[in-house]
Amino acid sequence: MRYVADHDYHIHSTVSLCCHDDSQTPEAILDYAVKNSFSSICLTNHFWDEKVESEADWCNEHDFSHVSSVLPLPQADGVRFLFGAETDMDFNNIVGISRERIDLFDFIIVSTTHLHLDGNTVRKSIETPEEAAFLWVDKLDNLLKKDLPWHKIGIAHLTTGHILKGRTHEVLPLISDSTLYDLFGECAAKGMGIELNMKTIGMSDEQKEIFLRPYFIAKECGCKFYLGSDSHKASALIGTKDSFEHVAETLALHESDKFRLNIN
Ligand SMILES: [Zn+2]
Numbered sequence: 001m002r003y004v005a006d007h008d009y010h011i012h013s014t015v016s017l018c019c020h021d022d023s024q025t026p027e028a029i030l031d032y033a034v035k036n037s038f039s040s041i042c043l044t045n046h047f048w049d050e051k052v053e054s055e056a057d058w059c060n061e062h063d064f065s066h067v068s069s070v071l072p073l074p075q076a077d078g079v080r081f082l083f084g085a086e087t088d089m090d091f092n093n094i095v096g097i098s099r100e101r102i103d104l105f106d107f108i109i110v111s112t113t114h115l116h117l118d119g120n121t122v123r124k125s126i127e128t129p130e131e132a133a134f135l136w137v138d139k140l141d142n143l144l145k146k147d148l149p150w151h152k153i154g155i156a157h158l159t160t161g162h163i164l165k166g167r168t169h170e171v172l173p174l175i176s177d178s179t180l181y182d183l184f185g186e187c188a189a190k191g192m193g194i195e196l197n198m199k200t201i202g203m204s205d206e207q208k209e210i211f212l213r214p215y216f217i218a219k220e221c222g223c224k225f226y227l228g229s230d231s232h233k234a235s236a237l238i239g240t241k242d243s244f245e246h247v248a249e250t251l252a253l254h255e256s257d258k259f260r261l262n263i264n
């Protein structure tokens with residue numbers, strides 16, 4: 001059975017400081033889920049756990065009291081609205097969530113590709129595709145060495161524009177197939193989710209070759225995939241379902257390729 005676009009596990013609300021749309025409330029997000037017949041959605045605001053020490057200049061406004069201020073989340077018949085968070089790895093590869101806090105969330109996505117945050121995820125600004133490609137690999141490799149409850153961990157937007165502004169297409173080809181097979185083989189063994197976030201509608205064949213190669217390799221390795229819009233504003237939710245269906249179809253995914261959260 002072909003992959004059904006029935007969820008969105010990467011959504012921000014006004015609690016994320018980079019969300020500048022006052023209408024992006026949990027209620028509006030739930031309404032988006034109902035209208036698109038999603039069976040589950042997850043709110044994943046940016047989070048750096050204040051219990052995790054870091055040399056980075058994190059803004060402590062994304063601490064636990066801040067991200068949990070959305071609770072309780074509104075619910076509707078047929079939709080499970082899950083409480084998650086998007087956390088980062090600092091430039092020392094420390095992951096921004098403590099084990100005791102992980103237990104308080106339904107799902108945690110970790111971004112290894114926010115390479116635009118100088119002073120936080122990277123020490124200094126990344127200027128070249130070579131530096132970005134090195135960090136793309138190194139951060140994912142370091143994440144995989146952590147002791148995390150992988151069944152509730154997802155990896156955010158691996159082919160995002162944040163890798164190198166306007167030049168991500170120059171970075172991804174520098175990562176070899178064999179490196180990708182090694183990394184995704186490990187991801188598959190751990191059972192974590194791989195996020196599908198990019199918009200494939202209207203992509204040229206050349207772009208598809210660059211941006212989809214990692215996911216085709218991940219699929220071959222047996223990785224499981226979840227959909228994430230990474231919406232920060234209400235207007236970004238429009239057309240999301242079509243976009244999800246398109247990427248799943250382009251990658252020829254089946255229901256057996258779906259990452260599933262075991263939520264009681
Ligand atoms: Zn992100």
Ligand SMILES: [Zn+2]
Nearest residue numbers: 010012086230
């Ligand atoms: Zn995000």
